[in-house]
Amino acid sequence: MRLVRLIANLGYGSRKDVAWMFREGRVTDPDGEVLYADDKVEHAQIFIDGEPLDPPTGILLMMNKPLGVTCSRKDPGRVVYDLLPPRYRARNPALSTVGRLDRDTSGLLLFTDDGALLHRIISPRANLGKVYEATLAQDLRGDEQALFASGMLILESETTPLLPASLDVLAPRHARLRIAEGRYHQVRRMFAATGNHVQALQRTAIGGLQLDGLAPGAWRQLVADEIARIFESTEPTHVLDFTAIR
Structure with a gap:
């Protein structure tokens, strides 16, 4: 049987x-x-x-998470599992998100039923950079690059400085930020520390894996070379169209 x-x-x-x-x-x-x-x-x-038949255990899925859905199994509103075939909720071992994106953040989200792979990706030892594209309420004031790269920025209610992060200015109110850790609402709080407010936020890369070609809400299984790409620390070079996330 x-x-x-x-x-x-x-x-x-x-x-x-x-x-x-x-x-x-x-x-x-x-x-x-x-x-x-x-x-x-x-x-x-x-x-x-x-x-x-659906893929066997040990899979890694990539989704372009849309706005308005929660990285949870149970929530009063829509959850990311609603975007997958219903039977994916019942897989054993369970399919889990690799980290989270909040309801108001879109972009690259991973799922796996491989516990060892999940922990390898989220472990601080992996030192995997995550890249976000942000649309801001106000023009950048000009000192954000130096501040974020200094390794001296301390977020409100915390006592430990953030690791250095790199900022690319794409337009007066558009920026790409690459961080090496994942504190609670970190990107939004970093810009808040400069007196600015994030209006739209999209994660575009984890390690060397970039979000390319998936429409919001779409997903697909990653193949072996794409999984390996996650553990490559390459800086992104493309610029996204921000009209899609405003």
Whole structure:
């Protein structure tokens, strides 16, 4: 009954539900030939209702998180899991977000069911830079680059200075900020410390992985070379169109 357990763990239903799917002939190979619970077949050769079986455990997904959704499983409003197939909530091991973006921040969000990979990405030892594009309420005053890079900025209600961060000025009220840590609402609080207010915020990169080509709310599975790219510390060189996040 290996296939029953495999399919149930991917969230398609209980083992009883999946056993019934086999009896109904809903589990097939790519050619439509019915499979049986004791068959020995490769993961890629399993189809349910004519659709390929979801990816196996150990996946890493990338999503362009839109505004107005929460990185939570339970919330009165919309949550990021609403943007994935419903069965993804029931996968075992569970699919978790790799860190969070708040409701009012859009952009690159990762999901995985691989606990070791999750901790490798979020661990301070990984020293993975995260890049954000910010639209500000007021013009930059001119000293933000030096202040953020100094390693001496202390946020309100904290006592430990921030690690140095790099700022690229894109326009008087547009900036790209690369930080090496993830304190609570860090980017917004950094600009608040200069007397400014972030009107729109989008995360565009984690490590060497950049958010390219995904529409807001869209997602896809990352392949091996993209996962490896996360652990490359490369500075982004592209400039985003801010009209999409205002």
